[in-house]
Amino acid sequence: MSRFSKSLTRVAMIALAACATGALADGKYAGVGRAAKPAEIHAWDIDVRPDFKGLRPGSGSVDQGQETWEAKCASCHGSFGESNEVHTPLIGGTTKDDVKTGHVLSLVKGDAPQRSAIMKVATVSTLFDYINRAMPLTTPKSLTNDEVYGLVAYLLNLAEIVPGDFVLSDKNIAEAQARMPNRNGMTTNHGMWPGAPASKGGIGNGGKPDVKNTACMSNCKTEVKVGSLLPVYAETAHGNLAEQNRPVGPVRGKDTSGKAPAEVKPAAQSDNAAATKLANDNGCMACHGVANKIVGPGYNEVAARYKGQADAEAKLAAKVRAGGQGAWGAIPMPPQSQLKDEDIRRLVKWIMSGAKAQ
Amino acid sequence: MADQPTQRGRVRPAPEHFLTEADIAEVKDGRRDFLRKAFLTASAAMAAPAIVRAEDGDPNILTLPPWTTSLGQPVAARPYGLPSQYEKGLQRRESPGLTRMSQVSVAFTPLQGLFGIITPSGLHFERHHQGWSDIDPSKHRLMVHGTDDGFVKQPKVYTVDDILRLPPVSRMHFIECGANTGMEWGNVAVPTVQYSHGMLSCSEFTGVPLRLILEDCGIDWKKAKYVLAEGADGSSMTRTIPIELVQSDEVLVAYGQNGEMLRPENGYPLRLVVPGVQGVSWVKWLRRIEVGDKPWATKDEAIHYIDLMPDGQHRQYTSTQECKSVITTPSGGQILLDKGFYNISGLAWSGRGKVKQVDVSTDGGINWRRARIEGPVNSKCLTRFNIDWVWDGKPAILQSRAMDETGYVQPSYGQLRAVRGTKSIYHNNAIQSWKVAESGEVSNVQVL
Incomplete structure (x- = not known):
């Protein structure tokens, strides 16, 4: 046993003794921090891992999910998770065949105009965890555990992963995982994980880069191929560049306002x-x-x-x-x-x- | 309050030393417009040589300006200092159309106007997933626990008071969003370096190595493989961090940024600093560290921040920011004022260590010259480079190419796309090209 772990054991023993009196023992940093109470950990430890570690028991049906969805989610994401108005679509671009293979074919073929969330995500735990911790956008953490189950069930049904009478629960969520359309679509075989490599129980190839250049200094090529220029519309899309640069120095910003200078008037805060x-x-x-x-x-x-x-x-x-709802259409405005x-x-x-x- | 004793030791006001008896009498009589009159007289006197002729010289020299001929403003007129009014063009800006809600968006750092390697805190880029809040530090807590019993012997709660009591370190590091330059994967899309590379900043961070805090909780280093970091914002953003970076003492629970506390937009009062790793892992408003043995596949490592490859697979847990550089001046959207001498200046950085060398080309990459590296050169930190250039008035294409201490050389667009295609969004570290036209206008182009 190392000196380090011995001292840890000692700290822990003192800590155990002290917990009874409600105070934490003084380790190396005497008086700093206190023991976390079980109720405190329970309140914050809400993450759910791909192996469903952390998932709290509960259930929700597709129908229940739809009800919550219409009330709290559809205003931004559309009734079918298809909306591209406020955020990129959640649902769309996957097929029943993808559910069988676990590969989203339109990604492989490269013909998808846009990637929906369900086309990308390989792990159903991610949907549960994220909705639970961050949604709805303006009132995060306001959903009940069962509401989250229902919402995930509704989304899975929209993507034809589970049938309309499905009731998602902690007992059967692994079955849903086995039908995720892009479940085989992730790779960690790359050199951009800074921790232990897969060969040592971690992720990736140990930092080996996938692209190689050399520091050639002269006559490195015979011609310069310009592959792309700034589109004309993009030059003015970012405001007047003259006003985004310093008024002194070796260069000035280009005037892209299309107006003669000195027309700009400061606006009062009305x-x-x-x-x-x-x-x-x-x-x-x-x-x-x-x-x-x-x-x-x-x-x-x-x-x-x-x-x-x-x-x-x-x-x-x-x-x-x-x-409100109904005055302008079916999609409700959240309170x-x-x-x-x-x-x-x-x-x-x-x-x-x-x-x-x- | 009138009978309060006169304060001692004050410098006596000076008017009687240069005002006439009549002036003083005017003040005493309450006719206090004497100063205005005095100023008018003085102005008239100064305006006398208004017949300055151009051939005599620069009127800015020959006619003394008001700041040379008047009393300036008092100390602490602005108790928290602000930049000059003439610097107002250099601000954080959104890229129109990039996002549809400013709470779920990005504001870019104006790299085109910055010097050296430190980003002024007020110009540090912003990326929020669900808006930012100014958190009351007396109500903020950092909780440390394990996925199960056994990862840490004693789960603990720390106040901000606690964290500020622990032994700190201060280190300079760059932070770059994984999606920096992401709009440019397929083609040129934005006009200036602010929008092409401005999700990049560099600060001196002060904080406590996370290792110390985990050891204070009795971490079992044999069992621990990863930690999960979580923010206190609405999104409670979470990312998986490798334990090896924690063990190396590089990962900090930071509270200081450039000598003051973190700005609210940058995570006040606590944020994680994960040197060399993309910004999304530098969890802001840090409220929780969980020690575990498997990665979590959170939303920002399973739906976003995954890199689409040409074969349709997504690379997951891509985190390291590979070696990259960019010329910040002259750069896109700027105009060279004349032919002649220019200093080409830019930034280089690597998530794998120190920048070893930077080469600059003015002919689109046919020939290169070694740039001067300005100190200090720190690991996983911005490094400034400069090189002399005499512009002959002919079209030119300016490029910079960095190499880090591992020998990795920043790739061209052609090399990068040959492996990763054009749809990966994240981790675009290709060589940037700026075309200089005969007019002196500099624009964004891509050289393959």
């Missing part, structure tokens, strides 16, 4: 600007455009519908606070309970007055 910031900060703009519908209606469309109604502002404020009343009033006034940026 009510409109403050409300715009509020809408940006709270993710409103992800679903609502000013003039146009994204997932929910455009602000100008809302203002037009409520124009002239005496209680328009109160009605709208109630909708923002509690959420925005995180907003203060005064901020809701400010947003509603701003919407009714045209939702101007400044």
Whole structure:
């Protein structure tokens, strides 16, 4: 037994003795830190590994999942997880054949226009873990354990991995894993894992690079092949480059504003600007455009519908606070309970007055 | 408060030394516009040589400016200092259209205007998965435990007070997002180095080696193979870290950044520092370390941050940032003012150690010259290089190519794509090319 592990044992013994009195023993760093209580570890240790270590017992059906989905997820991801409006699609691009092979064929053929989450993910544990820890985006960790089971079941059903009457639980989640369409689609045979290699029980090839160049110094090639130039639209897509560079030095930024200089006027922080910031900060703009519908209606469309109604502002404020469904389509707007009343009033006034940026 | 004793030892105000009796009388009478009048008189006196003729010389020399002829502002006028108003162009910026929600987005560092190797904390790039918060440090906790009993003898909870009591180290390291230059895998997509390479920053980090904390909890090094790091933000972002990097003492639980506490956007009050590894593993707002024996395949290592290869397989757990470099000036979107001498300057770095040499080409990679490496040269840290260049006014293509201490040489686009195709998004470390036109305009091009 090494000196190190002996001293550890000693620390642990003192720790055990001290735990009884509610204080932690002083090890090398006397008085620093305290013992974690089981309830504290239980509260934070929510991760689920691919072998389902950490998964808490529970269950949820596809139907239950669909109900939760419509209420809490569809506004961003679409009713079928197909939406490309706010985030890239979750579902799509996999086939029943992929479920059999465990390889997503469109990735192999390289003909998929976009990669959905289900095309990429090899481990069903990842879906459970992520939804449980981070979703919904504005109210993470608000789902119950069974709701998460249901949501995963619903997604798996959308991707034709499990049937419509499936009830996902800790008992049968391994069966779902065995049908994941890209379960054989991952490789760790590369040189970019900085820990122990696979040959020693770790990951990868031990850091061996896959691409080799040499430091040739002269006459390294006979011609320069330019493979790609900046597309014209991309030059102006990032604002005026003259304003993104220092006004002194050996170079200047190129003026890509398309305007004569000195037309730029500084904007004062108006009510409109403050409300715009509020809408940006709270993710409103992800679903609502000013003039146009994204997932929910455009602000100008809302203002037009409520124009002239005496209680328009109160009605709208109630909708923002509690959420709503049906007025503009089937996809519900989730409640925005995180907003203060005064901020809701400010947003509603701003919407009714045209939702101007400044 | 009027009867408070007069403060001693103060420097007496000076007016009586240069004001006339009449001026002083005016002040005493309450007619306090004397200073304005005095200033007007002075201005008139200065404006007298307004008939400065260009052939006499530079009016900026011949006519003294107000800052040379007036009293400047007091100390602590801005208790937390700010850059000059003339530097306002150099800011973190989003790339329009890259993401659809600014809480789940990236802001890029303006590399085109930075000197040396340290990124000012206010210009450090941002990448958040679910927005950032300014966490109350008195309410923040770091929990350390094992996947099962036996990985650590005593699971523990540390306050920020606790972490700041432990023996710290300070080290300079670069942090680069795995998706840096990701928009450019298939073709040129962005105009400037800010957007092509700006998910890159470098700071002096101060913190406690994670090894010390794990040993304080009685880790069993034989059983432990990986740790999971988790953030306290809404996403509670998680990544798997190899135990070997922890054992080597490189991984830090950091609280300091360039001499002050971490900025909230960069993880205040605690973040993980994982030198050489892509930024996503440098978990911000660090709240939990779990010690285990298998990787976790979290969302950011099973759906994102996986590299699609031409055969349709995704590489998983790609973490190391391989050797890379870029010329930051002159660079895309800039204009050379004239022919003649220029200093070509740029940054080089490697996740496998120190930068050993950087070569620069001005003819698109036919011939190369060795650049000067500026010190200090640290492991897994940005390294500044410079080289003289006289522009003859003809078209040129500027490139830099770095080599690290392992002998690995940064590849060309042709070499990289031959192995990895064009769809992998992550880990694009190809040689960057900037084309200089006869007009002096510099633009982003890709040389194969």
